[in-house]
Amino acid sequence: MQSILPVFSILGMIVMFFALTMAVPLGVAWFGQDAALSSWHVGMALTFASGAVMRLLARRHRRELQPRDGIMLVALVWTVLPLFASVPLMVYFRQEGSELSFTDAYFEAMSGLTTTGATVLTGLDLLPPSINLWRCFMQWMGGMGILVLAVAILPMLGMGGSQLFRAEAAGPMKDTKLTPRITETAKGLWSIYCVLSLLCVLAYRLAGMSWYDAWVHMFTTVSLGGLSSYDASFGQFDSPLAEWVCVFFMMVAACNFAMYFVAVRKRSWSRLWSDTESRATVGLLVIASLVVAVLLWLKGTYEDPLHALRMAFFNVVSIATTTGYANTDYAQWPIFAPVLMLMLSGLSTSAGSTGAGIKMVRVIILIKQARREMARLVHPRAVNPVKLGGATVDNNTIFAVLGFMLVYGATIIGLTMVLLATDLDVVTAFTAVVASVNNMGPGLGSVGPAGNFAGLTDFQTWVCTVAMLLGRLEMLTFIVLFTPSFWRK
Amino acid sequence: MQSILPVFSILGMIVMFFALTMAVPLGVAWFGQDAALSSWHVGMALTFASGAVMRLLARRHRRELQPRDGIMLVALVWTVLPLFASVPLMVYFRQEGSELSFTDAYFEAMSGLTTTGATVLTGLDLLPPSINLWRCFMQWMGGMGILVLAVAILPMLGMGGSQLFRAEAAGPMKDTKLTPRITETAKGLWSIYCVLSLLCVLAYRLAGMSWYDAWVHMFTTVSLGGLSSYDASFGQFDSPLAEWVCVFFMMVAACNFAMYFVAVRKRSWSRLWSDTESRATVGLLVIASLVVAVLLWLKGTYEDPLHALRMAFFNVVSIATTTGYANTDYAQWPIFAPVLMLMLSGLSTSAGSTGAGIKMVRVIILIKQARREMARLVHPRAVNPVKLGGATVDNNTIFAVLGFMLVYGATIIGLTMVLLATDLDVVTAFTAVVASVNNMGPGLGSVGPAGNFAGLTDFQTWVCTVAMLLGRLEMLTFIVLFTPSFWRK
Ligand SMILES: [K+]
Ligand SMILES: [K+]
Numbered sequence: 001m002q003s004i005l006p007v008f009s010i011l012g013m014i015v016m017f018f019a020l021t022m023a024v025p026l027g028v029a030w031f032g033q034d035a036a037l038s039s040w041h042v043g044m045a046l047t048f049a050s051g052a053v054m055r056l057l058a059r060r061h062r063r064e065l066q067p068r069d070g071i072m073l074v075a076l077v078w079t080v081l082p083l084f085a086s087v088p089l090m091v092y093f094r095q096e097g098s099e100l101s102f103t104d105a106y107f108e109a110m111s112g113l114t115t116t117g118a119t120v121l122t123g124l125d126l127l128p129p130s131i132n133l134w135r136c137f138m139q140w141m142g143g144m145g146i147l148v149l150a151v152a153i154l155p156m157l158g159m160g161g162s163q164l165f166r167a168e169a170a171g172p173m174k175d176t177k178l179t180p181r182i183t184e185t186a187k188g189l190w191s192i193y194c195v196l197s198l199l200c201v202l203a204y205r206l207a208g209m210s211w212y213d214a215w216v217h218m219f220t221t222v223s224l225g226g227l228s229s230y231d232a233s234f235g236q237f238d239s240p241l242a243e244w245v246c247v248f249f250m251m252v253a254a255c256n257f258a259m260y261f262v263a264v265r266k267r268s269w270s271r272l273w274s275d276t277e278s279r280a281t282v283g284l285l286v287i288a289s290l291v292v293a294v295l296l297w298l299k300g301t302y303e304d305p306l307h308a309l310r311m312a313f314f315n316v317v318s319i320a321t322t323t324g325y326a327n328t329d330y331a332q333w334p335i336f337a338p339v340l341m342l343m344l345s346g347l348s349t350s351a352g353s354t355g356a357g358i359k360m361v362r363v364i365i366l367i368k369q370a371r372r373e374m375a376r377l378v379h380p381r382a383v384n385p386v387k388l389g390g391a392t393v394d395n396n397t398i399f400a401v402l403g404f405m406l407v408y409g410a411t412i413i414g415l416t417m418v419l420l421a422t423d424l425d426v427v428t429a430f431t432a433v434v435a436s437v438n439n440m441g442p443g444l445g446s447v448g449p450a451g452n453f454a455g456l457t458d459f460q461t462w463v464c465t466v467a468m469l470l471g472r473l474e475m476l477t478f479i480v481l482f483t484p485s486f487w488r489k
Numbered sequence: 490m491q492s493i494l495p496v497f498s499i500l501g502m503i504v505m506f507f508a509l510t511m512a513v514p515l516g517v518a519w520f521g522q523d524a525a526l527s528s529w530h531v532g533m534a535l536t537f538a539s540g541a542v543m544r545l546l547a548r549r550h551r552r553e554l555q556p557r558d559g560i561m562l563v564a565l566v567w568t569v570l571p572l573f574a575s576v577p578l579m580v581y582f583r584q585e586g587s588e589l590s591f592t593d594a595y596f597e598a599m600s601g602l603t604t605t606g607a608t609v610l611t612g613l614d615l616l617p618p619s620i621n622l623w624r625c626f627m628q629w630m631g632g633m634g635i636l637v638l639a640v641a642i643l644p645m646l647g648m649g650g651s652q653l654f655r656a657e658a659a660g661p662m663k664d665t666k667l668t669p670r671i672t673e674t675a676k677g678l679w680s681i682y683c684v685l686s687l688l689c690v691l692a693y694r695l696a697g698m699s700w701y702d703a704w705v706h707m708f709t710t711v712s713l714g715g716l717s718s719y720d721a722s723f724g725q726f727d728s729p730l731a732e733w734v735c736v737f738f739m740m741v742a743a744c745n746f747a748m749y750f751v752a753v754r755k756r757s758w759s760r761l762w763s764d765t766e767s768r769a770t771v772g773l774l775v776i777a778s779l780v781v782a783v784l785l786w787l788k789g790t791y792e793d794p795l796h797a798l799r800m801a802f803f804n805v806v807s808i809a810t811t812t813g814y815a816n817t818d819y820a821q822w823p824i825f826a827p828v829l830m831l832m833l834s835g836l837s838t839s840a841g842s843t844g845a846g847i848k849m850v851r852v853i854i855l856i857k858q859a860r861r862e863m864a865r866l867v868h869p870r871a872v873n874p875v876k877l878g879g880a881t882v883d884n885n886t887i888f889a890v891l892g893f894m895l896v897y898g899a900t901i902i903g904l905t906m907v908l909l910a911t912d913l914d915v916v917t918a919f920t921a922v923v924a925s926v927n928n929m930g931p932g933l934g935s936v937g938p939a940g941n942f943a944g945l946t947d948f949q950t951w952v953c954t955v956a957m958l959l960g961r962l963e964m965l966t967f968i969v970l971f972t973p974s975f976w977r978k
Pocket of ligand 1: 115116117224225226322323324440
């Protein structure tokens with residue numbers, strides 16, 4: 001037990017900081033005197049007090065964090081914060097006399113903080129502005145926010161955060177050392193995130209959204225989160241301009257933030273186009289959108305080719321970047337399109353972006369590795385290392401990528417089987433799991449863009465909650481907690 | 490062009506030999522004077538003549554085969570033989586006035602020779618005995634037969650067959666060198682296959698089948714092929730005894746034949762139980778069957794627990810070993826069961842068996858590799874090699890296994906997307922591809938155990954034909970033909 005206590009000291013700190021962020025919805029509620037005002041008092045006080053208690057109890061046990069403490073902390077942060085985030089939601093719904101179960105509240109909070117964007121709520125348009133803002137603000141903090149928080153705050157506390165960075169950005173990312181000091185990196189990524197956010201708010205406002213809508217949807221655009229304050233999601237605005245702005249910022253946010261950081265530092269904009277991963281990500285998004293546009297036009301779903309182009313780009317980029325907005329029930333499109341979009345949601349985001357899923361850099365490494373294997377089949381003695389961006393990718397990295405793929409596939413199949421055991425239909429079960437693991441949001445079947453996750457039983461909801469968590473922690477980080485070697489001295 | 494000619498010389502030889510095997514259905518047709526007699530004359534003559542012409546044309550171009558010739562030959566054998574195998578089928582159906590398209594005939598032959606056992610034919614019970622026998626006999630030759638043929642005949646012709654053996658048994662199998670001389674290995678495996686076949690015929694006869702039924706179903710049991718001469722498949726017999734005999738032989742055939750070979754040579758039966766892969770295969774089959782039996786009983790599908798046990802064991806073992814018999818429409822079972830069975834069909838056969846799919850040895854290596862990756866996440870500097878049967882599995886083998894998994898997954902997803910583009914529903918498309926790639930047979934949806942592949946369009950049928958071929962050639966062997974490095978000097 002003692003060995004976990006130093007972790008709780010940091011966790012308490014993070015929980016206290018999280019409580020402070022509730023000042024944002026509190027301010028909105030106070031300013032607009034909306035129905036949820038007292039929920040924010042309760043939520044903020046409870047969260048801050050809990051954090052303080054954790055910190056106090058563990059105050060005698062501070063020490064340098066070990067790698068496994070880092071992994072433990074990451075897992076704890078992502079399971080404990082949704083707990084506190086769900087408190088104001090539950091308090092508000094109880095006040096209104098329409099019970100929101102703990103299962104659903106925790107799901108909603110997890111969906112927010114993991115930037116998944118699946119929801120169990122309907123009648124979003126009627127919720128108090130502060131509640132909708134909180135749902136979306138959680139995504140903004142969640143996506144890159146909590147990553148940056150963890151890498152930036154910990155080192156400032158004098159504790160090495162590099163192992164955390166490694167755990168969070170499992171796989172290839174860990175090897176692109178941007179600056180010697182992780183704090184500086186974190187601050188750099190944070191700055192870029194903020195600049196991007198401001199540009200996005202302004203663009204939305206200029207495209208005709210109200211300031212409130214612009215902020216709320218910016219939160220869920222740059223974080224690739226996809227929650228909305230409207231049941232109709234982006235369909236509410238019915239504005240081609242707003243949708244194209246959204247498409248642009250989703251594409252920008254799906255690229256590696258480290259690339260922007262390096263480009264800014266070296267004042268070299270040509271670096272943007274020379275980044276293999278980002279080029280592949282954007283390329284895939286554009287090609288997939290064009291393919292779907294042509295399909296929709298040929299099959300007569302939309303007769304006007306320009307309309308087909310708009311619908312295809314918005315929905316394909318939204319799903320493929322794991323954002324999850326919709327402006328129509330694309331599940332009604334020829335079945336090839338929605339399934340393609342769902343599959344792409346595992347691929348077309350970059351490591352170091354706010355997206356989830358497999359990530360493009362892994363796909364590139366996998367394709368190069370597959371080519372190498374084929375060459376080896378023909379010329380058994382040939383040596384041809386996998387190269388990326390000029391550097392050789394070592395075997396350990398390739399193993400890590402392949403291991404990730406394996407666990408990723410096994411997780412999706414395993415959780416789908418669990419849902420099938422509850423007699424959910426195959427399409428709903430499989431797509432709910434894929435959409436959750438990829439932190440994307442809507443699936444197909446009864447969890448499709450026209451439905452939501454409210455129809456699931458409590459048990460099924462928990463399976464999806466676990467899937468979101470596994471996806472956000474890139475599987476390994478979480479699963480490693482259950483391996484014996486983790487607990488061995 | 491010239492560099493391919495030596496391959497055609499061998500191919501001609503194999504085609505001529507294949508023509509000779511048509512003597513078996515010819516004999517049956519002649520003995521029973523059935524309606525297909527003349528089809529066999531045509532088919533045999535055409536096949537033999539074609540083989541002879543190939544051999545003659547290429548006779549000046551014999552030389553030592555290179556690895557890439559081996560790969561080319563394997564691919565050619567598996568695409569050309571179904572061509573000739575389909576001839577008697579087409580001739581017979583044309584005689585009867587009920588056209589069988591080339592697409593369907595080639596599909597049926599490919600399904601036979603790859604031991605898939607999917608069918609586009611209905612009214613099997615009314616077909617001449619020689620036609621049904623041919624369908625099933627192709628499976629017997631296909632499964633292990635053609636593998637053994639290729640490794641045994643080529644070395645006897647004075648040409649090194651080891652690269653072929655390598656290509657056919659891609660992945661881990663290639664590293665278990667049984668005897669220095671591949672010919673001896675091939676003969677050994679052939680002998681075991683024949684002994685097993687004879688035992689199976691006798692057991693079926695003793696279980697009450699007619700001699701004809703016993704032979705025909707033996708052909709498709711020990712080859713894990715799954716074709717039947719009855720539309721009702723094993724449901725026709727409604728005999729628990731015959732089903733348990735079948736379960737036993739499917740389990741025996743799902744284990745590594747090389748293990749039997751070694752056990753016989755060393756006269757050590759304890760080796761059978763010490764083989765990690767076979768133990769895991771049989772263990773998984775038994776556990777999965779028990780799980781499904783309990784599920785069927787609990788959910789009230791079958792009220793009698795013994796009946797549930799019989800139904801579960803027969804259908805689970807049949808699907809999981811990639812055989813594909815059914816004695817009921819198990820698609821009506823609680824959805825967890827049929828999907829579990831379909832998933833297992835990729836896992837629960839051994840390398841060196843007549844089954845297809847991922848194969849258990851790869852699963853074991855993958856699990857060990859995944860464990861190693863997790864340990865590495867916690868203790869980055871720890872060295873712990875993957876071990877199997879006491880020996881260390883080298884990195885190249887692990888890469889080959891991981892590469893296989895990757896291509897396997899990509900193939901299934903890619904072909905499913907192609908079928909979806911033809912507006913097939915998701916469940917039918919996905920399961921048709923999985924059932925074809927795993928050389929298993931029935932899927933779910935409209936290609937489920939109660940349906941068959943006759944409802945597919947020509948294009949969809951060809952996609953499944955390609956899927957069967959890719960599965961049988963373990964993907965890489967085929968795909969490597971389309972890589973530039975294969976054709977480079
Ligand atoms: K999302
Ligand atoms: K089969």
